[in-house]
Amino acid sequence: MSTDPWSLLEQARIVLAVHAHPDDESLATGALLATLARSGTRVVLVTATRGEEGEVVPGSTPEGDGRPLDQIRAQEIDGACAQLGIESRHMLGTPPALAGGGSPRVYRDSGMRWIREGLAGPAETAGPESFTKRPLEEATGDLVALIEQLRPDVLLGYDDAGSYGHPDHVHAHHVTAAAAERTRTPFLQFASEPEDPDFVWRELPGCADQVEAALRCYRTQLTVRGRDGERVLIRHVGGQDDVIEMRSGLRG
Incomplete structure (x- = not known):
């Protein structure tokens, strides 16, 4: 089989995307996943945490809505996946993404703090149940269980920089790499930095409407500000403006 990352992806019948929180799949790989699904590839998503520690955009939930944030974000991710x-999504630690048939476990959002502009670090309040505090072997075993059932042709996940350095993203990279090695499944990493020359880049035209619609599902986490051609303009919950490009860089 070719080692070119895009050739591997084009030949894949089943792609399993591994992400850390609800909304990461749309922000980091929305154009790529939409393009794959449109081409007939079976796309499956596994998310490590429920995003319990995320901030919330003021006014994004109806007055009197007493649901915990993880339930609201579950509804948001269902809409975005659609x-x-x-095709389907799973939570790490919940069957079939659970090793050994034990009791389901929850990997909590580790939270984050800004170390400097553009670089995130773990929250000082991250507890022992947080994704980054749990043993690497535990999460790896759960991901291996899902891989063994699903038998994907390719795993798709973060590079070692974890997009903007969020600790849960970096940990998800290590978990995915370990599971890929154990199951001998090709692992394709998407680029954190635009134009990184270590990655092979492609434009992904024709999916901006889908990506915009998916991003609009995440009312608690971001605001869609509009479009600039094929680019979707957003404002994160923390007030940072961002541009979501319809392109992606991959490496094996």
């Missing part, structure tokens, strides 16, 4: 054409 827009992107993701």
